[in-house]
Amino acid sequence: MKLENIAHRLAELGHPARLETFRLLVRAGYQGLPVKDIQTHLGIPQSTLSHHLAHLMSAGLISQTREGRVLRCRVEYPAIKEVLDFLMHDCCAGVASPILE
């Protein structure tokens, strides 16, 4: 995993609306959430949310599957795991102790 890709994912998580969305989706687990439900929780316009979801998609942090009229969003766990692995291992190699203390 290239540093640029990790930076991209961190940047996409680095917006309050997107981080809140991501947290909601993580808490929703495997079943995920429809876009509408996310919008209800965040209370922002559809077009703005759609734009943020496109950002999270572009970084591979979430996926979407259509179920009739509903688009269901889910966390892409391997993607967030790569980010965590980078921060914990590649990035912090050899100095784990100050992090973990």
Add this chain to the structure above:
Amino acid sequence: MKLENIAHRLAELGHPARLETFRLLVRAGYQGLPVKDIQTHLGIPQSTLSHHLAHLMSAGLISQTREGRVLRCRVEYPAIKEVLDFLMHDCCAGVASPILE
């Protein structure tokens, strides 16, 4: 720790030059690195790097101490630990297994 602050830190880490800088500083450990050394590693103009360092400072991710003409930069470990804790616990509460598998 408020979600907005975590988002701010993630956003500041979400730039290749800054993430590379942060990785260098983590690897340098407690002794940190002078700005000059970081600049040599990254190969970008001083003013651009200074701007990125100010960003990392604003998020509390690094600190700087002057030693004569040299400004030494260090990782603020508690700050990055809060980010990791958020991603691992607050954000991923109750669904640790898909992350850890």
Add this chain to the structure above:
DNA sequence: AGTATAATTCGATTAAACTAGAATTATAGT
């Protein structure tokens, strides 16, 4: 005092992100 080095701040430009209303697409139900 004069010179050199480290690093920031200033200033200006370019590029990208954010926001959201309006229009559009896609699907479901009657």
Add this chain to the structure above:
DNA sequence: ACTATAATTCTAGTTTAATCGAATTATACT
């Protein structure tokens, strides 16, 4: 076919980030 709902895409305005040369500040050395 018509209507309603879910969601995106279009379009445009505003704001913020990124870049970097030039000027400035701060310190050290001789």
